[in-house]
Amino acid sequence: MTPGLLGGIALVGALVFSLLGLALAVLAHALRDGRYLEAARRTTLLSLLAAATSFGALEWAILTDDFSVSYVANHSASVNPLWVKLVTPWAALEGSILLWALLQTLYTWLVGLRVGRSLDFWRAPSALGTLFLVQVFFFAVMVFVAHPFDKVPNPPAEGLGTNPLLQNHWMMAVHPVLMYLGFVGLSVPFAYAVAAMLARRYQSWIFETRWWTLVAWGFLTAAIFTGKWWSYEILGWGGYWAWDPVENASLIPWLLATAFLHTAQVQERKGLFKGWNFAFITLAFAATVFGTFLTRSGVIQSVHAFASGPxxxxxLAFLLGVLALGLGLLARVSGEIREAGEVRWKSREGALLAGALFFGTFAFVVVVGTLWPLAVELLSGAKVSVGAPFFNQVSAPLGVFMLLLMGIGPVLPWRQARGEALKNLTAMLIALGVGMLIGLGLGLSLGVSLAIGLFAYNLTAIVLMVAQGVKERSRALGLSPAQALLELVARHRRRFGSHIVHFGVALAALSIAFSQTYRYTEQKTLQVGEVWQTRGLEVRLLGLTAREEANRFAALAPIQVRATSRDGWGSDGRYETRLNFYPQMSSPLATPVVRYTLYNDYYFVLMQFDQEKGQWATLKIIITPMVFWLWVAGGLIVLGTAYILWPSGARLPSRQAVPSASD
Amino acid sequence: MRGVRGWFLALALPLSFGALAQPVPNTPPPDFPPQVFEIARELRCPVCQGESAAESNAGIALEMRRIIAEQLEQGKSPAEIKQFFVERYGDWILFEPPARGLTLWVWLSPLLGLLLLGYGLWRHQARAKSLAQAQAAGVSEEEIARLEAELDRR
Amino acid sequence: MLRFWPIWVLLLGGLFLWGLQRPSPEALGSVRVGKPAPTFSLPVLAPYRERFGPELGVGETLEKPVFLNIWASWCIPCRTEAPLLESFYQRYQDRVLVLGVNVQDQEEAALRFIAQYGLTFPSVYDARGRIGIEYGYTGVPETFIISKERKVLARHIGELSESKLQEYLRQVWP
Structure with a gap:
């Protein structure tokens, strides 16, 4: 048995099991027969095993350099280091679809475990059916269009190698998996929404769906931050977010899922906003499909696109199908959803709705900005670009509003604001003003000063809320403040976790404001031994060397850096800048060296060098403040999410129908 | 550096292999002050898949940076330099779409989105409120007060 | 709004379907077409100096229409294009001037390329590709069709073909 044969058989098996599961789920739904549901539930494990076997076979083929498999011949090489081989399955189109499908079967299996618990008999068949339908799509694409195990008639002795951009950094091993975990994870809330609409039970789905959405959201956030970090460490331009169409495509579902996570609380609490929640979830999942469509079709130019194929x-058909299913169902039931209730703007639910309004608007802007060049070309034939300068300008005011709401929302009580909340608000606004004044006093720009103010404002909000919680608990339960704090942290995960997440977001915003405003880039050619004085640094080019490595050549230009003023604080050291030459790439790949400090990041890139005599090298220096804190913020957001999700055993999400008043 | 010399000649080999590789001229590029990169970041590199002229290492992008540097030295303003490229490549080269014609709509999209969603939200709220009032008409004042008090206590 | 969901889905689908079937999504239209061609004068590569003088380019007035071909020795399509251009030039050199502009290249490599394909149409040397940017080029090879009145009639991205060359010839000599 060859890996190619095993993988191909397992792939067909996975398609058959998905079709079988779909048929069983449809029967269970139509006949209301529990036996079919049980059979469908068991099929989830079969499809997971088949997909895992297929994926394992691909790994096997890559690890044993089996170049009779075209994927291996085209995207791997025997000289690749072990870790590169392990991640090669998701370095190109076919393998990435296989990973996607594998994760989909994993999620379907997990949902299968919920059948009979939170997924009742009315909704389970359609939820499983929706997930099987998604599986059928992915396996059918692989079996019929993008087969990962296509045979090469005359296997070459050596493969073409892996995309150097991907093997240049270990982050590439993690980022796609996280992204797919997030993207695929959103299929579960979509399945729950479809099931709820089919069963016409509009309220009960929200509790567990919020939990699933938070899982996917956590992965998506982690993926976006690792993606930024990868971009920062690899691409050599000193930025982390280029507003490229594919990056936007990962942001759209994130924004819509965030909107849902906020409005879902209004539904949990007041039974309002059911239709909107269905819409947010449908669009969030459709946005993930949109993202895969963009990366795999080449319809819009992007740095990240896979080679366009058939x-x-x-x-596209899948994207339209998802939209039609979700929106069609919603249009059918929207007349039935009759909600009664009032939301005052000056209340928690009012702030949550306003927040959702901004998240929705932001998503709308990103969608329009991403698609508009295509629309303009269709309408007028002219080509235009909508890029970073546009998105930066538009997202700044939206971001300010969202940060304002993020601070005040949790401080406001449900239903209606009272005097206490207004007192807190005053304190927060004072913090905002003081922060801004400090910024302006330090001679910072207005935007950055506003970011400092907003950070202080949000920090004050969180401190006030924690202090209040501690005070209430120590009084009511007779505990010392320290014990009360511990009690608050341990018992109210959802609340405390959201504080961590919100703090992370405020920190990220501060870091983005600083780094986007004060990035400093300069390029200079140095003779060996020459010293370059710039912005608080003294850079000496020590020499030039070359080295042959397993799958690449490298040119190295070591430099000695010394800080000469406060601007260059923390930059001292010896760094080895390098250019990597990969045989399958037309131009060399610069690998920047980054010196992280608590304030400035110092980023050195070797741009060019004297190939004949080794006497000069051209260096680019990028100095960016506060970038370090962006990674801290990303970590905090993900940790906060994990803290909320970590099973405490004490409660099931579905029991949270009526949270305590302090929540 | 004498010992290294042979290395670089060996290194020059993989550079020219495949012939696809654009040879890097062995002359040092000019020094670029920060402003060059600030302007180049707003311009699209014509041969790259969506990279800016500041990031790309393609020959055209390098030449664009040189042109920017030269024009800055001649005392041209960033707007004039960008216009120079627009005259040669069209609006496409600007990452920031001009606020006129069809691309004006992109600039209006935040406002449009806010209005559309805001209107939907407002209409939804108005309906839910009128429905609540219609239902509340059947409940006595006393009952409402009792329920509200209970909700507040939770 | 929700009631009209089939319309929204179809609009989105139509947009993408149209986007997918475009023959070359990357092709960027030239803003130079229909406008006067920029003038320039560049050093002629050594083999042609005897016949064409030290410098050549697009002047204020032209003697005949110009097919301005931007090329480089490292570009693969240029290799299949070179013999085609050469035979075209042999046949029509009294009617049009085929003018090569070698960009972003090393002079020795360009001379080797010329010798290898025995090119007789003149080429000028533009190490930095400055003239390419002046014309708004997006890569090599690229050809600008300039009428006798110094107007850019067309811009051809990528490799030329015999039929395309004939078509352009009819454009400059109607």
């Missing part, structure tokens, strides 16, 4: 049309 799969584009398939993904």
């Amino acid at each position: 799969v584009g049309v398939w993904f």
Whole structure:
């Protein structure tokens, strides 16, 4: 048995099991027969095993350098280091679809475990059916269009190698997996929404769906931050977010899922906003499909696109199918959802709705900005670009409003604001003003000063809320403040976790404001031994060397850096800048060296060098403040999410129908 | 550096292999002050898949940075330099779409989105409120007060 | 709004379907077409100096239409294009001037390329590709069709073909 044969058989098996599961789920739904549901539930494990076997076979083929498999011949090489081989399955189109499908079967299996618990008999068949339908799509694409195990008639002795951009950094091993975990994870809330609409039970789905959405959201956040970090460490331009169409495509579902996480609380609490929640979840999942469509069809130019192939049309059909299913169902039931209740703007639910309004608007802007060049070309034939300068300008005011709401929302009580909340608000606004004044006093720009103010404002909000919680608990339960704090942290995960997440977001915003405003880039050619004085640094080019490595050549230019003023604080040291030459790439790949400090990041890139005599090298220096804190913020957001999700055993999400008043 | 010399000649080999590789001229590029990169970041590199002229290492992008540096030295303003490229490549080269014609709509999109969603939200609220009032008409004042008090206590 | 969901879905689908079937999504239209061609004068590569003088380019007035071909020795399509251009030039050199502009290249490599393909149409040397940017080029090879009145009639991205060359010839000599 060869890996190619095993993988191909397992792939067909996974497609058959998905079809079988779909048929069983449809029967269970139509006949209301529990036996079919049980059979469908068991099929989830079969499809997971088949997909895992297929994925394992691909790993096997790559690890044993089996170049009779075209994927291995085209995207791997025997000289690749072990870790590169392990991550090669998701370095190109076919393998990445296989990973996607594998994760989908994993989620379907997990949902299968919920059948009979939170997923009742009315909703389980349609939820499983929706997930099987998604599986059928992915396996059908692989079996019929983008087969990962296509055979090469005359296997070459050596493969073409892996995309150097991907093997240049270990982050590439993690980022796609996290992204797929997030993208695929959103299929579960979508399945729950479809099931709820089919069963016409509009309220009960929200509790567990919020939990699933938070899982996917956590992965998506982690993926976006690792993606930024990868971009920062690899691409050599000193930035972390380029507003490229594919980056936007990962942001859209994130924004919509965030909107849902906030409005879901209004539904949990007041039974309002049911239709909107269905819409947010449908659009969030559709946005993930949109993202895969963009990366795999080449319809819009992007740095990150896979080579365009015949799969584009398939993904387009899938995207339209998802939209039609979700929106069609919603249009059908929206007349039935009759909600009664009032939301005052000056209340928690009012702030949550306003927040959702801004998240929704932001998502709308990103969608329009991403698609508009295509629309303009269709309408007028002219080509235009909508890029970073546009998105930066538009997202700044939206971001300010969202940060304002993020601070005040949790401080406001449900239903109606009272005097206490207004007192807190005053304190927060004072913090905002003081922060701004400090910023302006330090001679910082207005935007950055505003970011400092907003950070202080949000920090004050969180401190006030924690202090209040501690005070209430120590009084009511007769505990010392320290014990009360511990009690608050341990018992109210959802509340405390959201504080951590919100703090992370405020920190990220501060870091983005600083780094986007004060990035400093300069390029200079140095003779060996020459010293370059710039912005608080003294850079000496020590020499030039070359080295042959397993799968690449490297040119190295070591430099000695010394800080000469406060601007260059923390930059001292010896660094080895390098250019990597990969045989399959036309131009060399710069690998920047980054010196992280608590304030400035110092970023050195070797741009060019004297190939004949080794006497000069051209260096680019990028100095960016506060970038370090962006990674801290990303970590905090993910940790906060994990803290909320970590099973405490004490409660099930579905029992949270009526949270305590302090929540 | 004498010992290294052979290395670089060996290194020059993989550079020219495949012939696809654009040879890097062995002359040092000019020094670029920060402003060059600030302007180049707003311009699209014509041969790259969506990279800016500041990031790309393609020959055209390098030449664009040189042109920017030269024009800055001649005392041209960033707007004039960008216009120079627009005259040669069209609006496409600007990452920031001009606020006129069809691309004006992109600039209006935040406002449009806010209005559309805000209107939907407002209409939804108005309906839910009128429905609540219609239902509340059947409940006595006393009952409402009792329920509200209970809700507050939770 | 929700009531009209089939319309929204179809609009989105139509947009993408149209986007997918475009023959070359990357092709960028030239703003130079229909406008006067920029003038320039560049050093002629050594083999042609005897016949064409030290410098050549697009002047204020032209003697005949110009097919301005931007090329480089490291570009693969240029290799299949070179013999085609050469035979075209042999046949029509009294009617049009085929003018090569070698960009972003090393002079020795360019001379080797010329010798290898025995090119007789003149080429000028533009190490930095400055003239390419002046014309708004997006890569090599690229050809600008300039009428006798110094107007850019067309811009051809990528490799030329015999039929395309004939078509452009009819454009400059109607």
